[in-house]
Amino acid sequence: MNDAFTPAITLTTEELKRIGDLLYRWTGMIFGEKKRYYIERRVGERMARNQIADARTYLSLVSGHTGEREALINAFTINETYFYREKHQLAALAREILPEIVRTKRPGDLVRIWSMPCSTGEEAYSIAIWLLENWPLVDAYHIEIVGSDIDTHALTQAREGRYGKRALARLPAVVAESYFEPERNHRRQIIEDLRESVHFAPANIIDGPSLAPLGRFDVILCRNLLIYFDDESRRIAAENLYACVAPGGYVCLGHSESMARMSDRFTMARLEDAIVYRRP
Structure with a gap:
């Protein structure tokens, strides 16, 4: 989704921590306060895709829905690579x-x-x-x-x-x-x-x-x-x-x-x- 059309969201400290804890448990990767903008942008994209306006509602969805969990993980992975790297x-x-x-x-x-x-x-x-x-x-x-x-x-x-x-x-x-x-x-x-x-x-x-x-x-x-x-x-x-x-x-x-x-x-x-x- 184009960032220009992604609604701006602001996560509370508790919501940010919950997202970070879920991602850590699922992937082992660390996402915390220092990456707030990146987290809010990615979560905002997923909320818009699911037509959800409330972060707590989205947290409930992603915690219990395998497909959305996979989509959120995909949104946070970093795919920087090219042929003959290293x-x-x-x-x-x-x-x-x-x-x-x-x-x-x-x-x-x-x-x-x-x-x-x-x-x-x-x-x-x-x-x-x-x-x-x-x-x-x-x-x-x-x-x-x-x-x-x-x-x-x-x-x-x-x-x-x-x-x-x-x-x-x-x-x-x-x-x-x-x-x-x-x-x-x-x-x-x-x-x-x-x-x-x-x-x-x-x-x-x-x-x-x-x-x-x-x-x-x-x-x-x-x-x-x-x-x-x-x-x-x-x-x-x-x-x-x-x-x-x-x-x-x-x-x-x-x-x-x-x-x-x-x-x-x-x-x-x-x-x-x-x-x-x-x-x-």
């Missing part, structure tokens, strides 16, 4: 991580990679493109790439795989030509073969039971998510990452994140291109 980790994946992973596998064996959060798909598709371009053994193994996010609207966009110039700005022109359809309406779509090779599924990193159906992964890229969490949510997330990565598998965090502050269950590995964390 590509030094992609380089590490092809040069050192995957060669080590397949050392104990046979040709044709399954290798599972998880991008969490994947936002609108750029990071998950980046993994697929990078490996096709830079890992000579990509066709020797069954590579399964899964992208997950708590934002279901972002996942819908990821499955469609349509992107504007800003998202593609860091891709070499030859790569864009190889893996994207010609531009239409200022957007380019990932080619069908690549769209079908990446699976997208919703996931909440602080909800362990909901992650179990995804199984275990050889490599997890969980980048620039935990900076929005407090210490307790980070601890829970680290435990869930440990449960989701196979023994001997790797976890890659964002450049400003450190597993050492969250869990002592991983072993830090200093690779040529990146610092990563390994489950013993």
